[in-house]
Amino acid sequence: EVQLVQSGAEVRKPGESLKISCQGSGYTFTNFWIGWVRQMPGKGLEYIGIMHAGDSETRYSPSLQGRVTISVDKSTSTAFLQWSSLKASDTAMYYCVRPSSAYDFLLSELDYWGQGTLVTVSS
Amino acid sequence: QSVLTQPPSVSGAPGQRVTISCTGSSSNFGANHDVHWYQQLPGSAPKLLIYVNNNRPSGVPDRFSGSKSGTSASLAISGLQAEDEADYFCQSYDNALGGWVFGGGTKLTVL
Numbered sequence: 379e380v381q382l383v384q385s386g387a388e389v390r391k392p393g394e395s396l397k398i399s400c401q402g403s404g405y406t407f408t409n410f411w412i413g414w415v416r417q418m419p420g421k422g423l424e425y426i427g428i429m430h431a432g433d434s435e436t437r438y439s440p441s442l443q444g445r446v447t448i449s450v451d452k453s454t455s456t457a458f459l460q461w462s463s464l465k466a467s468d469t470a471m472y473y474c475v476r477p478s479s480a481y482d483f484l485l486s487e488l489d490y491w492g493q494g495t496l497v498t499v500s501s
Numbered sequence: 502q503s504v505l506t507q508p509p510s511v512s513g514a515p516g517q518r519v520t521i522s523c524t525g526s527s528s529n530f531g532a533n534h535d536v537h538w539y540q541q542l543p544g545s546a547p548k549l550l551i552y553v554n555n556n557r558p559s560g561v562p563d564r565f566s567g568s569k570s571g572t573s574a575s576l577a578i579s580g581l582q583a584e585d586e587a588d589y590f591c592q593s594y595d596n597a598l599g600g601w602v603f604g605g606g607t608k609l610t611v612l
Binding site: 425439491 | 546600602
């Protein structure tokens, strides 16, 4: 059974750093891309970026590039999303997702989702 | 503001049929990119409901159906049940943004 299991909720102050994780299991982790999507309180979903878990090729949303960094650890089948300096506007639920196709990864559906990590940034 | 436009809410009585629209543009639906739909139950992560316009993953009842034409798409739910009460999101790829785009979500209330 394919599963994406994310790390727990986090509370940080503005300016602090943070790294959240998403561990994949039940499939060959390095054969697929893994992406991140956020949902701000009471709002819709927003694309953050995506990385190929095998070769680490990465794409970012133009609106968020430079604000976040996506990485993977192949040895533990884990993807990460990190910030070096959080802002209050980063408060959101963050989901890792797996596109169903390793080739048409930006065109295909997101067939597996993590359970979400709530990030709260408040002074 | 979301790139794909959905109505904020729809409602229907048990047993009725409702539709949720999703309006895009020439850089997503108009560029022949597919639409996918997700169901988000309260307090849960979204779950894939319809993929590639009108396909249901295993386990999704045939009460759910999708369609796409031109720059618009829609999700239809027939035989409404109380358990269908959730938020529904459409999703596609946008050439201009170079990534996934989502609708703002539609809250379905079963009366």
